[in-house]
Amino acid sequence: MLHEHTLTALRDMLRRREISSTELTQHCLDRIAKHSDLNAFVTLDESGAMAAAAVADKQLASGEADLLTGVPIAHKDIFCTRGVLTTCGSKMLENFVSPYDATVVERFHQAGSVTIGKTNMDEFAMGSSNETSFFGSVKNPWDPDRVPGGSSGGSAAAVAACLVAGATGTDTGGSIRQPAAFCGLTGLKPSYGRVSRYGMIAFASSLDQGGPITRNAEDAALMLQCMAGFDPRDSTSINAPAPDMATLLGAQVRGLKLGLPKEFFDTSVDAEVLEKVRESLAVLERLGATLVDVSLPNSPAGIPCYYVIAPAEASSNLSRFDGVRFGHRSEHAEELVDLYENSRAEGFGEEVKRRILIGTYALSAGYYDAYYLKAQKIRRVIAQDFETAFEQCDVIVGPTSPTTAFPLGAKTQNPVAMYLNDIFTNTVNLAGLPGLSVPCGFDTAGLPVGLQLIGKFMDEASLLSTAHQLQQETDWHQRMPAEY
Amino acid sequence: MEFECVIGLEVHAQLMTQSKIFSGSSTAYGASANTQACAVDVGLPGVLPVMNRQAALMAATFGLAVGATVNPVSIFARKNYFYPDLPKGYQISQYEIPVVSGGSLEITTDAGSKTIRITRAHLEEDAGKSLHEDFDGMTGIDLNRAGTPLLEIVSEPDLRSPAEAVAYLKKLHTLVRTLKICDGNMQEGSFRCDANVSIRPRGETTLGTRTELKNINSFRFVERALYHEIDRQISVVETGGAIVQETRLYDPDADLTRPMRGKEEAHDYRYFPDPDLPPLVIDEADLALVRSQLPELPDARQARFVAQHELSEDDAAQLTGQSEIADYFESAVEHAQGESRLTANWINGELMSWLNKNDIGISDSPVTPAMLGQLICRIQDKTVSGKIAKQVFAALWEGENDGDVDALIQSRGLTQITDTDAIAQAVNDVIAGFPDQAEQVRAGEEKVIGFLVGQVMKATSGKANPQAVNELLKKQLLD
Numbered sequence: 035m036l037h038e039h040t041l042t043a044l045r046d047m048l049r050r051r052e053i054s055s056t057e058l059t060q061h062c063l064d065r066i067a068k069h070s071d072l073n074a075f076v077t078l079d080e081s082g083a084m085a086a087a088a089v090a091d092k093q094l095a096s097g098e099a100d101l102l103t104g105v106p107i108a109h110k111d112i113f114c115t116r117g118v119l120t121t122c123g124s125k126m127l128e129n130f131v132s133p134y135d136a137t138v139v140e141r142f143h144q145a146g147s148v149t150i151g152k153t154n155m156d157e158f159a160m161g162s163s164n165e166t167s168f169f170g171s172v173k174n175p176w177d178p179d180r181v182p183g184g185s186s187g188g189s190a191a192a193v194a195a196c197l198v199a200g201a202t203g204t205d206t207g208g209s210i211r212q213p214a215a216f217c218g219l220t221g222l223k224p225s226y227g228r229v230s231r232y233g234m235i236a237f238a239s240s241l242d243q244g245g246p247i248t249r250n251a252e253d254a255a256l257m258l259q260c261m262a263g264f265d266p267r268d269s270t271s272i273n274a275p276a277p278d279m280a281t282l283l284g285a286q287v288r289g290l291k292l293g294l295p296k297e298f299f300d301t302s303v304d305a306e307v308l309e310k311v312r313e314s315l316a317v318l319e320r321l322g323a324t325l326v327d328v329s330l331p332n333s334p335a336g337i338p339c340y341y342v343i344a345p346a347e348a349s350s351n352l353s354r355f356d357g358v359r360f361g362h363r364s365e366h367a368e369e370l371v372d373l374y375e376n377s378r379a380e381g382f383g384e385e386v387k388r389r390i391l392i393g394t395y396a397l398s399a400g401y402y403d404a405y406y407l408k409a410q411k412i413r414r415v416i417a418q419d420f421e422t423a424f425e426q427c428d429v430i431v432g433p434t435s436p437t438t439a440f441p442l443g444a445k446t447q448n449p450v451a452m453y454l455n456d457i458f459t460n461t462v463n464l465a466g467l468p469g470l471s472v473p474c475g476f477d478t479a480g481l482p483v484g485l486q487l488i489g490k491f492m493d494e495a496s497l498l499s500t501a502h503q504l505q506q507e508t509d510w511h512q513r514m515p516a517e518y
Numbered sequence: 519m520e521f522e523c524v525i526g527l528e529v530h531a532q533l534m535t536q537s538k539i540f541s542g543s544s545t546a547y548g549a550s551a552n553t554q555a556c557a558v559d560v561g562l563p564g565v566l567p568v569m570n571r572q573a574a575l576m577a578a579t580f581g582l583a584v585g586a587t588v589n590p591v592s593i594f595a596r597k598n599y600f601y602p603d604l605p606k607g608y609q610i611s612q613y614e615i616p617v618v619s620g621g622s623l624e625i626t627t628d629a630g631s632k633t634i635r636i637t638r639a640h641l642e643e644d645a646g647k648s649l650h651e652d653f654d655g656m657t658g659i660d661l662n663r664a665g666t667p668l669l670e671i672v673s674e675p676d677l678r679s680p681a682e683a684v685a686y687l688k689k690l691h692t693l694v695r696t697l698k699i700c701d702g703n704m705q706e707g708s709f710r711c712d713a714n715v716s717i718r719p720r721g722e723t724t725l726g727t728r729t730e731l732k733n734i735n736s737f738r739f740v741e742r743a744l745y746h747e748i749d750r751q752i753s754v755v756e757t758g759g760a761i762v763q764e765t766r767l768y769d770p771d772a773d774l775t776r777p778m779r780g781k782e783e784a785h786d787y788r789y790f791p792d793p794d795l796p797p798l799v800i801d802e803a804d805l806a807l808v809r810s811q812l813p814e815l816p817d818a819r820q821a822r823f824v825a826q827h828e829l830s831e832d833d834a835a836q837l838t839g840q841s842e843i844a845d846y847f848e849s850a851v852e853h854a855q856g857e858s859r860l861t862a863n864w865i866n867g868e869l870m871s872w873l874n875k876n877d878i879g880i881s882d883s884p885v886t887p888a889m890l891g892q893l894i895c896r897i898q899d900k901t902v903s904g905k906i907a908k909q910v911f912a913a914l915w916e917g918e919n920d921g922d923v924d925a926l927i928q929s930r931g932l933t934q935i936t937d938t939d940a941i942a943q944a945v946n947d948v949i950a951g952f953p954d955q956a957e958q959v960r961a962g963e964e965k966v967i968g969f970l971v972g973q974v975m976k977a978t979s980g981k982a983n984p985q986a987v988n989e990l991l992k993k994q995l996l997d
Contacts, residue, residue, distance in 0.1 A: 114564045127563065134557050136564055233564040240793035268566050269795050347793055350596050353607020354561045358659070374600050397598070397788035406790060 036061050038514065041105060041199035041253035048094055048104040055094065055104030059087035059148050062106045066151070066197045069518060072173045074192040076111045077119045078151040086148040093146065101260055103146030108201040110189050111152035112159055113139050113244070114233040122235045123155040123167040123185075126355050126362045126381035136233020137265045138202060138244050145260045153201055154188030157383045158352065159209055159237040161185050162455040165446050166385040173442070174216060175515040176481055180439040183213030183455075189247045190217040195518035200248045200257050204234060206241045207340055208435070208459025211471035214247055215434035215484020218473045220501060220511060221247045222254045223459075225492045226466035227272035229258075230265030236351040238344035239270075241463040250511045251472065251501035255282035258494060277495060285499035288322030293427030295330040298458055303436045310475030310483040311433050317507050318431075318500065328423040328430065335412045336461035337453055342396045342409035343464070348386075349393030355381060388449065417465040420488070429496050432458055434471040434484035458486060468494045472501040473510040482510070520720045521755070523748045524728075525683050525713055526637075526675035529690055530668045531700040532644070532708040533576045539643050539667035540567030540610065547706050555646070555661035561605030566794050569594075573667040576699040577617045577641050578800050578808045580669060583697055583815055584636055586621025588805060592640075594795040598788040603646035603659050611670075613789045616640035617798060623693070624817060625685040626835070634686050635674040641798070642668050663707075669699070675714065675725065680744035684737050687711060688839070692816050696841040704735050711740060716761070717751045726751075727761040731775060734768050743768035747775050819844055827851065827858035836866050842880050846887050853891020854898075861894050868911055885914045885921075892923040906932050906980055935982045938990070941974070944982065945990045948973045959995045967991055 036058065039047065047053050063080055083106065090104035114120045114132035116139075121127045135143065142149065156166040164172040164187025172187040174180040175195040182191040186203030190213035193201050203210040205223035214221025222245045229244040236242060246257035256279050263276035292315065299308060319325060357363035357377025364376030382390070396405035423430060435455055445452045462469040467488055474485035485504075487497045505511050538545055541558035558565045581588035595613035618639035625632055644666040649658035671690065677683045691709060694700035702709045711734055716726035729751070734743045746768075751761055766775040814822070816838045823834035823844070838844045847865055854861045869890065873880060893914070897907050910926060913919070919926040927933055935941055948970055949956045958966045967988065974987045 114562075120563070122563070130563070132562065132564070134562070231564075232566050235563040236794075238793075267568060269568050270566075270793075346790065350598050350608050350788070350790070353598060353600065354563070354605065356600060356602075356607055358602050359560060359605065360562065370602065394788065397790055399786045399788075402788075402790070 037065055037196040037199075039199065040249050041107075042256055044199055045102060045105050045256070048090075049099050051094060055087040055090040055106075055148060056084065058104070059083050059106050059150065062150055062198055065195075066192075069195055069197060071178070072175060072191050072195055072197075073170050074153055074172055074188045074195070074197060075108070075151045076121055076123070076154050076169050076188070079118050079149060082118065083148050083150045090146055090148060100144070100146035102142065102256070104148060105146075105200075106148045106150045106198055107142060107257075108150050108153050108189060108192050108198045109139060109142075110155055110186050110201065110203050112155060112204050112235045113202060114235065115139050115149065115152065118149075118152065120152065120235070121169070122159070123157040123169060124381065124383065124386070125168040128168065128362065130360055132233075134233065137230035137267060138261050139233065141260055141263075147260075150198055153186070153192055156185035156187065156209075157386050158235070158348070159185040159204055159206055159242075160348070160385050160389055162208065162212060162452050163440070163442075163445065164188065164213070165442065166383055168383060171442055174439045175518050176218065177439065177479070178517075180441050180481070181216065183216035183435075183439065185209040185213075186221075186247060187213050190214055190219055190221070193217070193219055193247050193249060194515060196514065200246060200253050202244055202257075202261070203247045204237075204242055204244045205459075205463065205469075206237050206243075206344060207463050208456040210245050210247060211459050211469055211484065211486060212435050212455060214471040215473075215482065215486075216439040218476075218482030218510065218513065218515075219247055219249060220251050220254050220470070220472050221245065222258060222470045222494065222497065223462065223468065224258060224262060224494055225272070225468045226463075227270050228274075228468070228492065228494070229261045230263075230268045230271050232265055232267040236347075238347040239351060240347060241340075241344060243463070250505050251470075251498045252279070252283060254470070255279045255498045255502070258282060258498070272492070274492065282495050282498045283502045285495045286322075287318060287500055287503045290323045290429060290496065290500065291427040292318060292323050292325050293328035293423050293430045294325055295328050295333070295423065295430060295432060297330050297333045298432030303433055304438065304477075306477040307433050307435070307437060307483050310477070311431075311485050314474035314485050314504060314508070315431060317504060321503055321507065323500075326427050328426050330416075330419045330423060330430075330461065332412065332415045332419050333461050336416060336464060337457055339409045339412040339416065340456070340460040340464060341392065341453060342405050343413065345389040345393030346396045346406050346409075347393070349390045349397065352382075352386070352390055357381070385449070413464045416461050420461075420465045420467060424490050428490070429500060430488040432486050434458060434486040438477050438479070438481035438483055462488050467491055468497055470494075470497040470501055472504060474504075474508075475510055476513070519756075521717045521752050522678055522720045523744075523751075524675045524716050524718065524725060525677035525680075525744065527673045527677065527683060527686060528712045528714070529671045529687070530710040531671060531694050533573050533667040533669055533699055534701055535570055535572045535576070535667050537570060538665035539570050539573050539641065541665050543665065545666050549662055551649075551658070551660040552662060555664060559605065559661050559665045561607075567610060567792075569795060569798060570667060573641060574617065574798055574800060575804060575808055576667075576697075577639060577669050578804060579697050579699055579812065580639055580671070580694065581618035581621065582805070582809055582812060583693060584621030584623060586636060586639070587619045588800055589615060589617055589619060590800060591615070592617040592798045592800075594641075594792045594798065595789045596792045599785055601645065602657060603648045603661070603664070605646065605661060605664055609643060609645065610792055610795070611642035612640035617800070623686060623689050625682060625689050627679070627681050627685045629679075629681075632676075632682065634676045634682075637672045637674050639669050639671045642670060644668050675716075680741045680748070683713065683744055684741050687737060687740060689816075692839055692841065696813055696816055698813070707735065710735055713740065713744060715744060715747050715751070717748060717755065727763050729761065729763065730765045732765060732767050732778070739768055739770055742770070742773060743775055746773065750775065813841075816841070823847075827862070829859060829862050833859075833862045833866060837862060840880070846880050846883075849887035850891045850894070853888045854894035855891075857894050857898055860897065861890065864890060864894065868908060872911075872915055884917055885911065889914050889921045889923055896923060896927060900934055900983060902927060902932055902934055903980070903984060906934065932981060935978055938986065941978075941982050941986055941990055944974050944977050945987065945994060948977060949991075949994060956995060959991075967995075
């Protein structure tokens with residue numbers, strides 16, 4: 035079936051003109067409509083997509099194909115798209131139409147891809163289950179009673195259900211890798227600064243990073259090649275050219291030293307998850323990698339550190355949603371202060387409010403040193419842990435998440451239990467390193483398990499190559515949920 | 519009890535960059551509302567700031583000019599508060615590590631010279647404007663000004679009188695204009711001042727509770743507002759009251775200060791380093807570049823005018839109070855074949871009074887340095903007297919003879935009469951016409967000779983050389 039092909043395969047079929055973009059785009063739109071119960075999309079842009087597909091077909095006919103000409107993709111609804119709703123999963127932006135494109139969106143346009151729509155997400159990317167979205171929960175295609183993970187849950191569900199072959203996501207503490215793990219996909223959070231944040235609605239500016247969610251490492255490399263590269267509009271963008279697919283996939287596993295942090299393999303991790311992770315590491319060992327024991331002694335401080343820094347930045351980043359210039363404006367406002375309070379009280383959901391409160395508190399006079407400054411110090415120590423570990427290995431490996439996908443509603447009443455989902459992912463954001471989740475098996479309930487690979491700064495190539503070679507030996511990434 | 523006042527000033531100087539501090543929008547003043555506000559200035563979701571390097575170099579220029587430390591690394595921080603004309607809900611400013619630390623300015627008042635220390639100068643973005651008129655119960659927001667680069671220059675509380683505060687402010691004003699980093703236009707808000715004021719019994723070394731004065735955007739208002747605030751504080755203390763730390767606004771119409779609403783006061787700005795902006799780096803190469811482009815500073819120019827042009831300190835100070843005036847002077851002196859003192863007198867006297875009368879700046883003077891220089895030459899070579907020269911100046915101001923000084927003197931017949939026969943004739947006529955006065959002179963009342971000179975001048979419409987007339991009268995009456 036057409037939709038079962040990978041992004042790279044579809045790209046090549048389009049180039050060979052075995053299929054047309056119009057045909058493929060229509061097929062995707064039909065499937066999205068058919069599986070609307072997943073709630074993976076907030077907005078579909080049928081007319082825009084079909085028009086872009088027609089343009090792509092002309093280009094393909096004249097042999098002027100670009101990197102992704104005619105390939106349908108979806109964007110997480112955190113990326114601003116000109117003329118199409120950008121809601122960020124919030125009532126606050128329910129009717130917001132951006133007058134400009136995010137750099138990432140612009141680069142996919144330039145590469146010729148067809149943007150099919152905007153995927154559902156946790157509100158302002160704050161969540162690990164996609165249950166904080168104003169537009170409702172997203173279902174996991176592997177089990178519709180379970181969460182797809184979050185915050186990029188809509189993108190993950192859409193790719194897992196083969197509604198689209200690739201989608202963008204963003205990852206502030208695990209929001210690409212954890213949903214990729216829960217949905218049996220390959221998800222890459224690039225090094226901080228690798229992908230421009232311009233036009234990506236900020237949650238925590240020093241941690242946010244855009245990246246791809248795809249069915250395999252090859253597709254992730256293709257999408258990264260498109261997304262990455264210096265952007266003068268983002269002052270935190272790294273001045274390095276976008277690496278090409280061949281470079282990203284060409285590194286050798288033979289001789290690679292994989293570091294296993296003992297903190298990632300403790301008893302708090304689900305036994306079946308650990309078992310699958312170890313099995314996949316055995317495959318990599320057979321391919322010539324060596325396993326070494328390392329330690330990240332300060333990783334237990336990761337969650338508290340993250341939950342000071344991320345909310346602190348968020349409390350400031352979300353101040354612009356004040357009902358004055360755009361976004362939700364309360365109709366119940368007599369005074370200026372009412373306009374602020376009511377617009378924000380009505381426009382933001384519970385989790386967003388919780389984090390704004392935490393962040394505001396952490397930055398307040400008298401508490402700043404004890405919380406924000408302390409967290410910054412811990413952040414440096416955590417980054418130092420990784421540097422020390424990388425003296426002994428090339429790539430750090432472990433589970434992406436302590437469990438497989440959990441039932442909808444299981445953790446919504448317990449924020450701390452929800453936050454602990456990110457225990458293995460958010461230290462990677464704190465250190466600014468690249469991290470990738472790759473499917474490594476299924477538990478007895480038939481749910482996918484993710485193996486996390488963490489690389490040195492700017493070394494996405496080792497992660498993608500390792501995942502790619504693992505995928506030559508295994509077929510976990512080729513399995514598809516039965517219903518879809 | 520005798521009190522002394524303690525004043526510190528915070529000056530916001532708008533930097534003359536082409537574009538805004540963190541976006542590419544134009545900074546030109548006066549465009550229609552919100553036409554110079556791009557996505558970044560409006561604070562749309564997803565936008566990011568990018569530092570305008572020109573603003574950083576202007577800040578460095580200021581730092582070098584006041585002998586400050588230009589910090590090699592400074593940090594942008596977010597100052598968080600809600601206000602409708604603050605688009606992002608925070609202002610990007612500098613907090614813990616500003617771009618410029620330390621430095622000082624030398625001021626001169628009637629009380630003498632004094633060094634005023636500068637605490638720091640930091641870069642920040644301006645907010646937009648709230649427009650409360652014309653919207654019938656609503657408020658309009660104009661974001662054209664949002665993101666305009668400001669250099670906030672904070673002085674130490676070293677000022678001890680309103681006169682010192684004004685002297686400091688004028689000095690700073692001249693400096694930023696000379697450096698070409700700020701146009702100094704106070705009406706358009708390019709150069710704004712807030713003052714921190716407290717009083718204490720003379721001899722006391724600890725600081726009293728201060729109030730902050732806002733809305734004092736002219737030199738005159740600064741002086742008035744400070745006088746009033748100091749008087750108010752003294753009377754509060756003398757009647758047994760205590761000064762409340764608060765922000766007060768100066769009302770120029772009522773000529774008094776009043777407290778701003780207390781609600782606006784209790785701010786916790788929750789400063790933290792802006793994660794969107796890397797540290798601002800100004801390295802040795804930047805500083806070398808800035809140093810090489812540093813113009814002659816007002817103090818140095820003043821000293822040079824005294825030494826090179828043999829001017830008095832006062833004249834030199836007046837001329838260097840504005841770089842445009844000093845430029846005008848140097849150009850005019852060249853045209854006046856080096857006659858510097860007379861040129862200085864003419865600029866500080868006649869030209870200034872015409873400029874003030876017409877309320878225009880020296881750059882707009884219809885009498886150019888070339889014209890004035892030429893006129894000085896004609897005074898020097900006795901073609902016209904000083905008095906006649908003022909007539910010539912007035913005609914030049916009106917644009918007569920296209921500013922050709924010689925043609926103007928010619929066509930108006932203003933050439934001084936140096937022909938002794940013609941003067942002798944006039945002198946004889948006056949002696950004949952005023953026999954009583956002539957007799958008095960002969961009798962030794964030499965003072966009366968001035969009257970007779972005046973009559974000769976009148977008879978010759980002022981064109982006779984007064985010195986020649988004087989000599990001739992003396993010769994006729996006393997020899």
